Amino acid sequence: MSLRVAERISGIQPFYVMELLRRAKELEAEGRDIIHMEIGEPDFMTPQTILKAAIAHTATGDVKYTPAAGLPELREKIAAFYRLRYGVTIPVSRIFVTPGATGAFLLALGASLNPGEEVLMADPCYPCNSNYVQLYDGKTRTIPVGADSHYQLTAGLIERHWSADTKGVLIASPSNPTGTMIPRDELKKAIATTERLGGCFYSDEIYHGLVYGETAATALEFSDEVFAINSFSKYFGMTGWRIGWLIVPEIFIEATEKLSQNIFISTSSDAQHAALAAFDDATLAELESRRLEFEKRRDFLYDALVRLGFEVPIKPEGAFYIYARCAKFTDDSFKFALDLLESEGVAVTPGKDFGTHEAHHALRFAYTTSLEKLADAAQRLERFINTR
Amino acid sequence: MSLRVAERISGIQPFYVMELLRRAKELEAEGRDIIHMEIGEPDFMTPQTILKAAIAHTATGDVKYTPAAGLPELREKIAAFYRLRYGVTIPVSRIFVTPGATGAFLLALGASLNPGEEVLMADPCYPCNSNYVQLYDGKTRTIPVGADSHYQLTAGLIERHWSADTKGVLIASPSNPTGTMIPRDELKKAIATTERLGGCFYSDEIYHGLVYGETAATALEFSDEVFAINSFSKYFGMTGWRIGWLIVPEIFIEATEKLSQNIFISTSSDAQHAALAAFDDATLAELESRRLEFEKRRDFLYDALVRLGFEVPIKPEGAFYIYARCAKFTDDSFKFALDLLESEGVAVTPGKDFGTHEAHHALRFAYTTSLEKLADAAQRLERFINTR
Ligand SMILES: Cc1ncc(COP(=O)(O)O)c(C=O)c1O
Ligand SMILES: Cc1ncc(COP(=O)(O)O)c(C=O)c1O
Numbered sequence: 001m002s003l004r005v006a007e008r009i010s011g012i013q014p015f016y017v018m019e020l021l022r023r024a025k026e027l028e029a030e031g032r033d034i035i036h037m038e039i040g041e042p043d044f045m046t047p048q049t050i051l052k053a054a055i056a057h058t059a060t061g062d063v064k065y066t067p068a069a070g071l072p073e074l075r076e077k078i079a080a081f082y083r084l085r086y087g088v089t090i091p092v093s094r095i096f097v098t099p100g101a102t103g104a105f106l107l108a109l110g111a112s113l114n115p116g117e118e119v120l121m122a123d124p125c126y127p128c129n130s131n132y133v134q135l136y137d138g139k140t141r142t143i144p145v146g147a148d149s150h151y152q153l154t155a156g157l158i159e160r161h162w163s164a165d166t167k168g169v170l171i172a173s174p175s176n177p178t179g180t181m182i183p184r185d186e187l188k189k190a191i192a193t194t195e196r197l198g199g200c201f202y203s204d205e206i207y208h209g210l211v212y213g214e215t216a217a218t219a220l221e222f223s224d225e226v227f228a229i230n231s232f233s234k235y236f237g238m239t240g241w242r243i244g245w246l247i248v249p250e251i252f253i254e255a256t257e258k259l260s261q262n263i264f265i266s267t268s269s270d271a272q273h274a275a276l277a278a279f280d281d282a283t284l285a286e287l288e289s290r291r292l293e294f295e296k297r298r299d300f301l302y303d304a305l306v307r308l309g310f311e312v313p314i315k316p317e318g319a320f321y322i323y324a325r326c327a328k329f330t331d332d333s334f335k336f337a338l339d340l341l342e343s344e345g346v347a348v349t350p351g352k353d354f355g356t357h358e359a360h361h362a363l364r365f366a367y368t369t370s371l372e373k374l375a376d377a378a379q380r381l382e383r384f385i386n387t388r
Numbered sequence: 389m390s391l392r393v394a395e396r397i398s399g400i401q402p403f404y405v406m407e408l409l410r411r412a413k414e415l416e417a418e419g420r421d422i423i424h425m426e427i428g429e430p431d432f433m434t435p436q437t438i439l440k441a442a443i444a445h446t447a448t449g450d451v452k453y454t455p456a457a458g459l460p461e462l463r464e465k466i467a468a469f470y471r472l473r474y475g476v477t478i479p480v481s482r483i484f485v486t487p488g489a490t491g492a493f494l495l496a497l498g499a500s501l502n503p504g505e506e507v508l509m510a511d512p513c514y515p516c517n518s519n520y521v522q523l524y525d526g527k528t529r530t531i532p533v534g535a536d537s538h539y540q541l542t543a544g545l546i547e548r549h550w551s552a553d554t555k556g557v558l559i560a561s562p563s564n565p566t567g568t569m570i571p572r573d574e575l576k577k578a579i580a581t582t583e584r585l586g587g588c589f590y591s592d593e594i595y596h597g598l599v600y601g602e603t604a605a606t607a608l609e610f611s612d613e614v615f616a617i618n619s620f621s622k623y624f625g626m627t628g629w630r631i632g633w634l635i636v637p638e639i640f641i642e643a644t645e646k647l648s649q650n651i652f653i654s655t656s657s658d659a660q661h662a663a664l665a666a667f668d669d670a671t672l673a674e675l676e677s678r679r680l681e682f683e684k685r686r687d688f689l690y691d692a693l694v695r696l697g698f699e700v701p702i703k704p705e706g707a708f709y710i711y712a713r714c715a716k717f718t719d720d721s722f723k724f725a726l727d728l729l730e731s732e733g734v735a736v737t738p739g740k741d742f743g744t745h746e747a748h749h750a751l752r753f754a755y756t757t758s759l760e761k762l763a764d765a766a767q768r769l770e771r772f773i774n775t776r
Contacts, residue, residue, distance in 0.1 A: 009643040045449030061433030063628035131650040198390040240451035240657030255397040262519040269628030
């Protein structure tokens with residue numbers, strides 16, 4: 001017997017936050033009160049309107065495979081949403097309903113990336129990105145970014161790091177972990193540069209909607225030749241349903257269709273019927289009130305962290321994360337996170353889950369918990385810092 | 389601009405049945421009554437007990453990401469099911485809940501197959517199989533099989549077709565499209581041979597439960613070093629929910645865990661809570677009555693097809709398909725299927741969706757429709773044959 005794990009697996013880093021999560025669970029089992037600021041999903045429930053639509057569908061019992069690209073009605077609604085929100089018209093044929101943004105990435109990269117080809121992305125960024133690339137035996141080139149570029153890639157950075165192997169560029173705005181956004185003009189330039197270089201542009205727009213200043217621009221405002229990735233998970237509060245969508249350039253329609261038939265058959269029928277209610281006025285009103293609540297939390301947490309001595313060079317403009325520098329307190333943010341959990345029961349995500357660039361000086365705080373808990377966490381943090 | 393589709397896509401065949409489906413839809417829009425015998429999912433609704441469990445969960449509104457490997461309670465229930473049904477004990481750590489058997493295959497092959505490595509499978513077989521392999525830039529070697537081996541691979545065939553590039557063997561019993569099963573002893577030998585050759589054994593057990601003679605043996609009865617793929621789709625009537633499971637050899641646990649965190653985050657929370665009711669006595673009783681109904685349909689359709697002059701060398705022992713030879717009527721089964729749809733409104737799947745071996749003489753009839761409709765279809769078929 002000589003079964004061996006595939007080589008691609010060794011290129012997939014484990015998530016360090018899992019170690020924290022395990023320990024947090026143990027502490028909770030011992031009766032400790034843990035404040036969870038490591039969690040990348042809204043604490044809000046799925047909106048009632050969406051739940052009702054799901055239950056109505058489930059009750060019919062007719063929960064069958066759907067077309068691979070998604071229910072035609074849902075694809076229509078997504079197209080209508082683009083007209084309304086962004087003023088762009090997307091043919092329904094370019095819209096694919098997927099199992100989350102995750103599924104959207106599997107399709108987008110599966111349809112476009114050959115083994116050995118490289119994708120450029122920011123460091124820090126969402127850790128799964130490079131692992132999708134790894135899945136297809138591609139390569140990732142991470143580009144260190146900082147406050148000067150809003151922790152985002154720029155046209156200049158893209159051009160400078162382009163190589164013979166480069167296939168494309170992946171950006172996310174608002175970003176996980178930094179919550180910062182690429183300015184509208186910069187997005188336009190980044191897309192133009194990528195197109196000029198003949199590459200694919202993958203735009204992760206999962207945190208659109210959860211923005212606290214300027215609204216986010218979709219890459220589709222500037223080009224029809226981009227991949228736009230989105231999801232019902234974050235803004236619409238549907239993480240556990242596993243539903244998102246992908247918009248592809250015309251020439252990728254057939255490839256995307258073939259791939260989705262094979263690797264998904266279809267996206268959850270229940271989730272799709274639920275999502276039919278996601279664009280209702282009542283739902284959007286509910287989501288708007290949640291957005292305001294997230295904004296309050298951001299303001300509170302930002303002020304608290306800065307007051308405590310963390311550095312947050314740019315106040316995050318979206319998502320529900322603050323990526324804070326903790327250089328004043330430690331050169332090992334992972335150990336800091338473990339100690340903080342142990343002594344004060346506050347769980348946060350260490351920088352090294354998002355890359356290597358200054359990761360040892362970084363922590364991601366998610367404000368996916370109530371203002372009360374955030375206030376409690378701020379006190380615990382203060383005590384922790386003062387007794388070190 | 390020079391965007392190009394990834395090379396792997398050109399290796400993915402379209403499903404010919406899609407053409408039939410499109411035409412069937414058009415005819416239906418014109419008011420024609422179409423009998424659907426091309427559909428690979430049960431016509432029964434999801435059992436009430438499962439629907440109730442789903443609704444209860446949805447109503448809580450707490451539809452969040454779950455652990456990547458699945459809800460611990462569900463993994464426990466799957467383990468208990470293996471003890472009960474097959475008398476085998478599987479540690480929960482080896483069980484992964486997945487988005488369908490489809491997701492199980494993505495994990496199993498992603499964790500084990502390197503680019504360029506080859507997987508052996510029967511011709512005919514389920515068409516997505518070779519496309520999963522293609523996704524990871526592996527190669528498929530199909531082995532023509534016939535009635536003499538129940539349309540299944542044997543230890544001898546595996547040994548004969550093994551090459552330096554071969555990584556493993558994929559079988560499905562009962563098979564789609566043939567409904568035939570690998571005899572218990574042959575399964576044992578096929579596994580032993582694969583293990584001796586140092587390969588991975590992928591056993592697709594999605595049609596277990598839907599068997600009409602001997603119960604099916606799981607590969608896990610003979611070895612802990614196999615991948616067993618299963619699903620709630622077919623036997624449990626949950627196609628649209630997108631939930632299945634995968635059991636991996638011990639040494640693949642970590643790799644499978646990493647992959648599933650990245651490529652799924654988790655399986656639908658709703659589907660998992662629904663599936664918690666799948667093993668209840670009430671559900672299993674309901675499924676047993678459906679199995680008996682499928683058996684009646686098989687008997688009826690088998691007799692009808694044979695009477696009409698189709699050849700079915702082995703009466704199918706499971707699933708809900710009859711793979712019939714139509715050499716007496718045509719040398720182009722695809723054209724036969726198109727004509728049959730056009731003149732009589734009966735939709736069936738052409739052999740060439742399942743491979744090339746004698747595919748031009750083959751059609752797959754799914755008995756996923758009522759006995760009444762099957763009787764109607766038999767009459768239409770008779771008229772079609774007699775007026776050609
Ligand atoms: C930036 C980013 N992209 C994609 C995803 C995947 O989300 P989902 O698959 O639930 O849509 C996440 C989830 O945390 C994310 O933060
Ligand atoms: C043999 C076989 N394996 C796997 C699948 C995938 O099913 P699912 O992903 O719904 O579990 C199918 C579906 O038709 C099948 O026939």
